[in-house]
Amino acid sequence: MIPNTNYKNLKDSYLFYHIAQKTKAYLEQHPGAYLYRMGIGDVSLPLCDAVIQALHKAVDDQAVKASFHGYMPECGDPELRRTIAGYYKKRNADLSPEEVFISSGASDELGDILDLFGRDKKVMIMEPAYPAYVDANIIAGNTIIHIPSGEAEGFVPQPGERDRADVIYICSPNNPTGAVFSRERLKQWVDYANRTDAVLLFDAAYEAFIEDEDIPHSIFEIEGAKTCAIEICSLSKTAGFTGTRLGYTVIPRELERNGMRLNEMWIRNRTTKTNGVSYIIQKGGAAVFTEEGQKQVRERIQVYKKNAKVLMEALDRLGIWYCGGKNAPYIWMRCPGGMGSWEFFDYLLQEIQVVGTPGEGFGACGEGYFRFSTFGSPEDTKEAAERLVKLLG
Template structure:
């Protein structure tokens, strides 16, 4: 009889966002006339920008003509898109080659797939609160998880602990769920630590486009020594509204080696074995994001979400509630009022004002007592949700 992967039995019974969906479904069945103000799951609400739509249409037309038809794409990505991403980094003073860029079907997919490179006996350090998939993807492979707690006291940005022997280190900046962003000095400490320990950082940069303060790093490769210890995984989902289109990219420097093996070469071998590449249509649409017009249009959309963040932050300020995030990230991480637990506060908001957020406990034990708001909703719903929050929580 075939043996199954018994590590699946070690997973929590259900996924965080599934629980939220079930609770909201039950509420609407009991209250069918109510409108919910959804600021929980981090899905975008604005459509793809015009430059992307035009490129996608052109790509579809290309596929209908013999002279411009594309079949299988290069497994590591179309050369033009790989070069375009490398140039995007270059504009920020980060030098990478197109051969260090790998086109993916999105950051979430890549964060799971990349674990193929590391043996199950290696451990993974996760800063809590954390995106649940970091933990679950490693549990599925039987990997030991090191939970490094963060807190309000350290701004949810802990420093490396010299007593911990980490092999893989997950860093997310701007962070999901807290919205906190590492400074150059803070991130440099993690780079130095990884090089000292022989660890590898998996740097999740899915929200880098939301950074507005000029001194904050957008890429880990802005830091000295990162090319010998880091892999950067990025996405167009939140940057350009590709949540339903699925496209991202991964940067693996050619200097990155461990145990006599070159990790860039390993990933080439992995991709050429396990994938047939991302479709031509999606890659052409993705390349349009990096054109001057595309950049102008996606930045305009990001500004809508940032204005949503400003509306919510003003409401929390009026209520005297502590929070972080919002300014340089599309998430706001607030402390639950009156000592409420995370799920208790979720139920309270749903029941009293029909506002849906994400309980902090779902991101790890030290998220208990905190709550995440996403700023990807419509401006109209965000303003109404903020008004209701002020009324409920005693804002001025």
């Protein structure tokens, strides 16, 4: 048996595993110390009442023969697919339910979706980037074209004259930088993809955090996107489903390459490789899109956005450059005093017990920058911000 030798090309340790090892070592050396964790983007608030009630009802359904459900449709519950298509219409994105596929989460889908493109493809990844984009393509044996971005362009690169790619990753609002793609910039990438026959993989996991009305929530708000884009979204950060796992993917019927419809290909893939997401979880997800569910979800998002405001005010007081925060749950700051990313990580951990994420872990052009997550508790965020001002001021 010959194993997949592409695993040899992966870095020795995954970014967040390395952070966990460092924090573990610190706590072993400082028993009883309390850490202010603003690194990994995991939510801290519980699921909203509307979702909890729906989950309980779904569990009760499974206890009665008349309402019991076994395998669900592989592509998702038809009613939930209709509901999500209706959600898109409110964003001026006209989709049919058959173009919406229910998944177990965006992270899973971002790796699985590569099945549509086969192996030995050229994939364009804008950096700084979510590490899983890179690792999934290394495992698949694809050639990665790294597109660096920086402060000068607000960490939102434009197409320009690029090497041709089969697949292009775009994340907006962006993880890790919190930067958002304007309508004009997205239109440039849509036109570029249509012109070069590439497919855009649009990661919209944080769309619910957008508050500026002129920032698109979906790639399908852009004219021409249906012939070149796939959108992957998640309820993890939108509605706190990090421990529950549910997401959805949109593949338009108009999207074709070499005479093959990617929508039909994905139906074939899902019916081959999955037995569908569980009935209970899908019922919980459906509650997110009810009027009451949307109200409760927005209330939770506002808590995280207030955390972002606290951190942004601290950085403003310190005169430190940053982006993100307003339309995203992440703040991307320049490390002070010319510090390196991991150097700054160790400095904050040792001096004020604050844990963030070194920018270098998101690609070479992230060196010298640092990411804060705003998903912590308001109390911890306030204390961390005060400690940051005292340390750096």
